[in-house]
Amino acid sequence: MRRCLPSCAVALSFFAMCLCATARSAQAQFTRDLAPKFFxxxxxxxxxxxxxxxxxxxxxxxxxxxxxxxxxxxKVKLLPENIYPLTNVFWGESGLFRGLGWAPLTPDARRSELDFRRSLLSTHQIGGFVTWAGLVTTLVMGQIVLNSYNNLDFESALRLRPTHQTIATATFVSYMLTGLMSILAPPPLIQRSEWNTVSTHRVLSYFHFVGMLVTPYLAIRASGSRDINEIRSLRQAHQIAGYATAAILSAALIVVTF
Amino acid sequence: MTFICAYISLFSCLLLIAPSRFAAGEKLSALKGDSKISYELSHPLHKVEATTRDFTCEIELSESKEISSVKFSADVTTFDSGNSNRDSHAMEVIDAISYPDVAFQSTGISADGDKLTVTGNLTFHGVTKRVSFNASRKLVDGKLIVEGAAALSLTEFKIDRPALLAIRVDDTLKISFVMAFSVPRN
Known part of the structure; x- marks a missing residue:
């Protein structure tokens, strides 16, 4: 746990910086564009x-x-006809943020929301690449550790395992924060009932989310086991889950560029 | 002789009738099903084309049966590129909440046969600019079809060009349209 703290701190600092930048940009946009406007x-x-x-x-x-x-x-319609259920909970016409008075459904506030959405999604995009890079590094390190175990080179395996764990933890934190930005983003202005690249990106996210939970779970199970056969099969499952998650995350990243 | 006279009379009548199918000073509205307007944006990774059929376009015919004016208005949120996420981003960029419409009003139309040169004021993103573009017209199955294209500069209309993967789209916004008008039978 102590080993994980620095990586968590690094990941959190990165996202704190991103959020500060996001907030600054939203504030600047508000001051520049929204304050003087009446609608x-x-x-x-x-x-x-x-x-x-x-x-x-x-x-x-x-x-x-x-x-x-x-x-x-x-006047233009402020909310799209189709809105994701989770987004609707927060940002729907009678959503949580509307009820609390944080996000009144007015043209000015909605314009500000769209700026906030764009900032969140831009950060989500950067976070996605950072997470992907972290995941690939974790995979490479994990494979080296696994090879060391298979070659009975326990010294190398035990030396490299903490690095693998640290990078894995940072990647996990980065992943969750990146996902949160998308989940909490206000709805777009237009959302038709159609299948597009973002729909595919979204469906793939359900799979890599499961992968991101299952992969560390299998590693924790393997660390806690005293049965060598169980350890071997858990390690193999952990390896497969890791590669599968990386493949799905890569596909999710690539698909939005089309 | 009688036959030749009858033939000339009939031919003259047809000549008179044909142009009068366009009643002078008459206003014609574009047929929604047969008319469309599209824009095209280029990015190194993509070429985006969005189309709408939900607009109003009205032409006026002069005494000489020429198109004397054009008036066009469209709701910018109706343009569909097949990806509503992308369309929504476009709406953010052009601030569709403040400026939900694009409108054009001609100030002059010159015709050279079936080729037209249209000049007028285009209001887009709250900015009005004089634009000029070429079009052509033809009669197909009793419908007057006017086709044309124009190129606009996003920067001139004070639009911050959107970016994908930190690469901005080209500054040129290509517009193409097909407008069909039902020609009155009189």
Whole structure:
């Protein structure tokens, strides 16, 4: 446990930095974009007029045509028709954050939410790559430890095992925090009922989540066992689970780039 | 002789009738099922194309039966690229909550046969710019089909270009459209 603490601290520090950056960016965006804005059917047209007035005078319309007046006065739907059940619990029309008054369902607040969502998802993206790199390193270290055991080189195995455990713990913490950012992200503006790359990414996440729980569980079981045959089979299962989790996580990372 | 006179009269009548199918000063609205407008964005990893059929487009015909004006308006949230997550990101980038519509109003249309050059004011992301683009028109099965394309600069419309894996999309937003209008039979 003592060995795990530094890795936890490193992972937590990384995410604390990411969250600080996220919060700073959201605050900056709020100050820059949201504070001066008012939104209702009338001010929408006003803001369009203001923005069009500041447009480049050389390309600005000058013949008095009614293109601005042609923009209908209406409001946009603030929440998508389809919303994930867990997201709905927090951010739905009568979700927890709405009920607590933390996130009123107004255009200004919703715009701020979308900025927050983008910051969370950007951090989630970085966290995903960090976690993947950590997982691959853990796999390499784990394989070296396993080879040492199989070659009866217990000295090397016992020397390298703590490093494997430390990196594994850091990867686990990084994984959970990365996942949390996606789970807690506010809903997008549009979410149609369709199958897309994000749907695949999401389904794959259920599998690598199970893998991320099963893999350390098998390692803990193996460490606690005194039966050599059980230890060997648990180690093998731990190895397979580790490789499978890394493969699924890699697929989940790749699929979102399509 | 009588036959030739009758033939000339009939031919003259047809010549008169054909152009009058476009009633002067008449406004025609685009047919939703047959009309569409798309945008295309390029990224080193992707080429994204999103389309909508949910918009209003109205043309006005002049005394000389030419298209004299065009008025267009669309809800930006209706553009569908087949990936709502990507579309939602696009809506964040163009601040669809504040600016839910894109609108175009022509200021001048010049025709050279079936080729048209359209100039007008495009309001997008709260910014109005004068744009000019080429289009073509044809009559197919009693429908007037107008097709065209335009290229816009995201930066000119004060849009912060979205990025995927820290790589930003191209600045050029390519617009293409097909508008179909039912020609009145009179």
């Amino acid at each position: 209702d059917a009338v001010t929408l047209v006003d803001s369009i007029k203001t923005d069009s007035a500041r447009a480049d005078s050389t390309t600005q319309a000058s013949d008095g045509q009614d293109s601005i007046a042609a923009v209908p006065k209406r």
